[in-house]
Amino acid sequence: MTLYRIAPYLQAAPLTLILAAFLVLPIATIVMVSFWDYDSIQIFPDFVFTNYEETITSPVTWRTYLNTLKYTVIVWAVTLLVGFWVAYYLAFHIRSATMQMVLFLVCTIPFLTSNIIRMISWIPFLGRNGLLNQSLMTMGLIDQPLEFLLFSDFAVVLAMVHLYTLFMVTPIFNTLMRIDRALIEAARDAGANAFQILTNVILPLAKPGIAIGSIFVVTLVMGDFITVRFMSGGQSASVGLMMANQIALLQYPAAAANAVILLVLVLLLVAAILRIVNIRKEL
């Protein structure tokens, strides 16, 4: 009977060990190194607050954080809008379970392919001589190519929406599928119109899914650097990109201080979402 009692501990041990070694320990190292000092060639153990001071007092940092928050809010709003209606369509308008599965997989498959390639694939479409500019010019809608399409904030947001919408669709679809159809039937019998059913029955019940999707999208956008670097052509900044640049310059303590601030900010955002919506029932 002792084996029965210790079994869960043995079963949970590999997960615990991996997370301890590759999540807890690295974050502890980041916190430690954020107090270290560095010069142009090396970093050395110390206990100084200069990294935080320099990060917090620099106007560049503030602009970068604000820019990152701007991306986060826009991408969150767009993915929520698109994700909700895609999930709603799949859950309520597609009647056969097989068709639902097939269409859901159609949405899922691109998300299991390379992010980098999905970003590259926008270039021949949005570029100066890209497909979109050429078609618009052929149609006579514009005289010269639109420059803002690629390597701009627009391109960054578009690519992020392209990359991250599924993280919104899946949890919302999941909660919508669990809504008891009798509730909707009852609302209709009680005289509710389609809009009232949406706002009074479906949306409140979809909140946990919306919260989980929001947590995914917010954390992905807050930590993103590759999309910003690639799609803005180096013209915009994000916190992740700032860290990546500091890493490239071997300013590890500065990057670490930035990382700690970013982590605190992300955790605060997640906590705020969890305060608004209780997702525990979903887990």
Added chain:
Amino acid sequence: MNSDKRGPGFYVLTAFFILFVLFLYGPLSTIFILSFQGPNGGLTFPMNGVSLRWFENLLFEQQAVGDFGGAFSRSLLLGLMTMLTTVVVSLLAGLAFRRRFFGSGPLFYLTIASLIVPSILISLGIGLAFNVFGLEPAWYSSGFGAHLTWTLPFGLLIMFAVFNRFNPAYEEAARDLGASPWQTFAHVVLPIILPSLIGVGLFGFTLSYDEFARTLMTSGSFNTLPLEIYGMTTNVTTPVLYALGTVTTLFSMAVILIALATIAVLRKRRARRLAG
């Protein structure tokens, strides 16, 4: 909604859904088409003839920069390692979480934290930790660990979904018939959850195979495929980049379809066995 007549909402949303699918697949199809660009064609439309020139260039010729073959085999091996570890570790942890145990709450939150912590932090943290402990980072050690912090939470969440729907009556029946715990697991539990385990494996493989940010500081001196592709974007100005994109995307799609087909076959076989 569930009435027989389709309202106007249905048509509006159908149009919206079709646009969404076009949005998802449209850009991918442009690089697919452009990878067949003629020998003198450039990175954008129009097509300057049609050829397999860039696939030949990719597969059989020495590239000026990068090592496509080596990067591909490293990514493949790393993906397989991550897949196997994710399946085994998530299954074990999933089984553990079926019962209450001391520390189950913190372990659960730690797993969720692993999902929420931005990738670049994991990358930086593991890179620094290896540095501090004087270890040499490599794709099969630090890179492997970094990928697991991304795949394991997905694996565990899928296992939660599986075991929440799992009917314990099957296990009780097996036990009543005198099966040992191991026999119950191997002959009853495992066959029922096998399709979901393949799903976990698919996630483990594809997430690792495509991972960029977590590999950036943890791959050591040899690149994985996404790092190699990223490097190519700054150096390569011919459609060979698109040929590489097409080849790796087709490879990913093949992996996904094989996994989905296996899941479908297993489900069907089980349904037939239950019926017959």
